[in-house]
Amino acid sequence: MKKRIFIAFLLIATMSLMSVYAVTGSGAPSGSHFNLNLIGVKENHEKDMKNYDKGGHVIFVHMNKKTRIKLTEGDYAVLDKDGTDDGEAAFQLPSPDPNNDGVTEYSVYIRVLGKPGGKGTITTGGTNELGEEKFSSFPVSLNRQGGKQTFRNVSKELLYVYCDLDGDGDDERYPLFDDALQDYLWEFDNNGLKIVQLRFYEIPEDVN
Secondary structure (H helix, E strand, O other): HHHHHHHHHHHHHHHHHHHHOOOOOOOOOOOOOEEHHHHHHEEOOOOHHHHHHHOOEEEEEEEEOOEEEEEEEOOOOOOOOOOOOOOOOEEEEOOOOOOOEEEOOOOOEEEEOOOOOOEEEEEEEEOOOOEEEEEEOOEEEEEEOOOOOEEOHHHHHEEEEEEEOOOOOOEEEEEEOOOOOOOEEEEEEEEEOOOOEEEEOOOOEEEE
């Protein structure tokens, strides 16, 4: 009898764990998460900003050029939502992999919404001790095609910088806020994308 109860308990625990990691029809996991929307606006953008700025976590970016999103360590928060005034915005997020073991403490998913058309890239970068900016060799490519848009996991691309710091010709992996680099950022090169949606889940991701 005790054995049956133990087996039943294991089954319930396993099903509960699976439900946490279950993938929804949108392509993202189920469960609680932090939302961040990158909204592309044109030069005359005051009306667009007013329409979208109705609560939530929003950063306004240029519709057809680069916007830099400065990254700092801490609880999730938008620190500067307008990336169109001086080309820079600011976002705060937790350290993803303090030990750099290749297993993140949370994961990031992304999808593009809005009318079909437009493309862009988001590249993670930082500054070395010589003041030189280094960008990851793994950018996120975005393309708003027709049909249903689903999320995909971009933890590797957005939470790490893969670059060559010692000049040996090989890229090494540096998680956000590693001491090897400073002034971490995402550089969003937007070419007509209206809405890019990011979700942060407290689910580990192995990028090894």
